[in-house]
Amino acid sequence: MEQANWRKSRRSGANGENCVEVASLSRVIGVRDSKDPTGEQHVFSVDAMAALFEEIRRGRYDLP
Template sequence: MTDLSGAIWRKSTRSGDNGGACVEVATNLPGVVAVRDSKDQAGPTLTFRPTIWSAFVSSVRDNALIH
């Protein structure tokens, strides 16, 4: 299990006022990117290797440009 006690969480700058239906991402931890539900900050957290997270974000960004 990854220690996330030093995580600095942030929401996307594109998150609007949608009643809290957002995810938060912490990218400041060495070797891991953490993702959690902003409404349930004490709940489960997903962790990814930075290269995997970067590929996911790039894929989402590329698909958004196509549609």
């Protein structure tokens, strides 16, 4: 089994809020809350993450 190397997102809040960690594995990307590293971990295909990032760049999820 491949060992995940988790790293904190550069976009996470500096004061500990909104912290996201990601791990790039062979064929998937793992995502978890850095405040709860033993909690839920979500796994997405590389293609799904690329599509999500593109939608974020286009402003689809911008808050009003």
